[in-house]
Amino acid sequence: MAESPFEFRAAMTVLLQAFTAMVKKEQEEAERExxxxxxxxxxxxxxxxxxxxxxxxxxxxxxxxxxxxxxxxxxxxxxxxxxxxxxxxxxxxxxxxxxxxxxxxxxxxxxxxxxxxxxxxxxxxxxxxxxxxxxxxxxxxxxxxxxxxxxxxxxxxxxxxxxxxxxxxxxxxxxxxxxxxxxxxxxxxxxxDISLTELMLQKMEAEQQRRVLLEKKQEEAETHRMSEEVEQLAKAQERCNKELQQAYYELNRRIMEHDKCQRKQMVNAELTLQVRLPGPSAPFSLRGTDSTEVPRLKCSIPELDDVLLKDVGSKIHSDGRWPLIIDPSGQAATFLRYRDTNYLNTLNPNDMNMETIRLALLGALRYGKPVVFDMMEVNMFDAVKRQLEGIESGLAEAILSKQILQNERYLSLVRATDGPEYSPTEFQATRLGNFKLFVIIKRHQPPEELLQILLPIRVILVKCSL
Structure with a gap:
């Protein structure tokens, strides 16, 4: 039987607490070092x-x-x-x-x-x-x-x-x-009498050999000790890897069950996207806005393609920033995950691997897809930028400013091992124009930094009248 949203939120709370504990442990370890x-x-x-x-x-x-x-x-x-x-x-x-x-x-x-x-x-x-x-x-x-x-x-x-x-x-x-x-x-x-010197030299040589033998025994003992420690650490790492794999398996199982539950509930639901765009007479502010002041674009789940994937009346394109989807309900995240997108869960270490991110970006550019960074309830934006910079210096800024789409800048992501489908002639302008970047967060009030760098779009789940 699928888990209820309450049970899923409880599981996610435990996961976030574990993630916070891990970050704290890493910080403490860095301080100790x-x-x-x-x-x-x-x-x-x-x-x-x-x-x-x-x-x-x-x-x-x-x-x-x-x-x-x-x-x-x-x-x-x-x-x-x-x-x-x-x-x-x-x-x-x-x-x-x-x-x-x-x-x-x-x-x-x-x-x-x-x-x-x-x-x-x-x-x-x-x-x-x-x-x-x-x-x-x-x-x-x-x-x-x-x-x-x-x-x-x-x-x-x-x-x-x-x-x-x-x-x-x-x-x-x-x-x-x-x-x-x-x-x-x-x-x-x-x-x-030089014979006295020879006698003393013999004694000193014997003492030196004794020291060398003692040092050799110490080195052998230390080598043996370190070998045993390495063996024990290898066993401990293997055990931890198994536990981690089991934890990820359990988490993914819970996510899939939760998604099934959410899809059943979405049959009688629609999404309202609240979008407030900056203009010369009304500077953008997400705080303290009344819902009547914010333009709304309503759509049912089947129409979400037109809203997110095909742009909100080209307003996202004209703004110049990539969307920050503020999605406390988790519905839009679920929708995008199962559409034709390159979806990355920033809380999953496998998805945050630099090579995984590079291939997701490269494939999205090559085939004209959106790349989705789902941060769930945690602000992982700095971590995402660090991974992008690890792939290539200046990559984060190139993507945010959309320079990645200009002057074949995207070709810097191609590696010799990527195969013929990523040769320069395979990238088409039409498909490149369909490339998008979505950042999703479930927090009601995202950090101010994200509201400035990205274009905020708030998703509100409301019930349809029958």
Whole structure:
């Protein structure tokens, strides 16, 4: 049994509430993404600030400040939930090393800065926290090179004891011994037992391999976790798609039953179209008008062709705007849906697909049909314009101003995959002249913007006398 109009309105109310909830959810999600992006930028600024503090403290030999920066990194890991399992250990180690090995604009690390400043205590702290004693900064200079060049005896001795290699060359082709500024430094570097350096390098290599293995395990674990998440999300999406398809099936079933019910009721009904057109002596206003002041054009359902599809005495054509059909009853919408029109329900995501809209417009232009955008009770006009702009920049304005019909502007809608029936020679002026755009809304009082852009035509359902 067909549903009553009351039941249909209740179903549509539920649908509109769901649509409103979906829009609100999307807005909330967009706000969360914005906040996440702001938080990410803030964190990046804080990281850069900590790196700057670490580099400056190393050059000044401020060991306490360096310890404070490293503690901040550790505390931040704890705050972000970095624990003591293997994965979180790897994350903590990576964050720690990234701070110890951070670089300035010239590629110099805190250890290189500490060596340049001659601060052996800072050098010791950094190497014990994972700094590479043989890193190369600006001009390929190692920390040992900078300490020897600066004549820092204690810094050179500390670096040698921790594995700094005196054989490494800088970009200028010199070793630390060759550029040492003190004879005593030349002697130390020349007489240094290189076997001690080899032993330290072996230990550092072993430590580096341990870190690489730990990072590899972390990457594998993260890859496995993400694969499981993707699989779960795919299953959830499949489930949601099935639910959505079922919801659309149910909605379309209800719409068809409602339309059947409405068609039965229309047997003893007629439509009155109230049209108020702007003129030099009476500026257009839909608000506060008395029905006796508005010219009426009456027609029964079989005559609606002449009223809408064949123009209201050419007044729509002379006005220059496309009609906005204000149809609280839903009768005109039902009529146009089952006529030879390209009907689009703006609340249906499938109908609002850009390719669907493009083909609807192109077919209407090619075969001389009206395109109907049924907004039901929701103002979807901005969404329609966004989709039109997505198809082609400036398309919305071209359609509203009817420039789409001039100078073969409509051919910009044709794609190579559309087939021979849409070749330029297939478009005929007579059929193009029959192209129309109808926008339908069920609200009694549409937004003021629509009343200015489109030509308002109010549809009033009245009972015929028997």
């Amino acid at each position: 914005r906040q996440k992006e702001e938080e990410k930028k803030k964190q990046q600024r804080e990281i850069q600030q900590r790196k700057k503090r670490m580099l400056e403290a190393a050059f000044d030999g401020d060991v306490e400040e360096m310890k404070a920066v490293l503690k901040e990194v550790s505390d931040l890991d704890t705050k972000n939930g970095v624990g003591t399992d293997e994965k979180r250990k790897a994350t903590h180690l990576c964050n720690h090393i990234n701070m110890v090995e951070c670089t300035d604009a010239n590629g110099n690390t805190p250890l290189s800065e500490a060596a340049g400043g001659g601060h052996s205590s800072a050098i010791k702290l950094l190497i014990e926290n994972g700094a590479n004693p043989n890193c190369k900064g600006g001009f390929g200079r190692t920390p040992l090179y900078r300490a020897a060049f600066g004549g820092h005896m204690a810094a050179v001795e500390t670096l040698l004891q921790y594995g700094a290699d005196p054989r490494l060359y800088a970009d200028d082709g010199n070793t630390p011994e060759q550029i040492a500024s003190l004879d005593s430094l030349v002697t130390i570097l020349h007489s240094w």
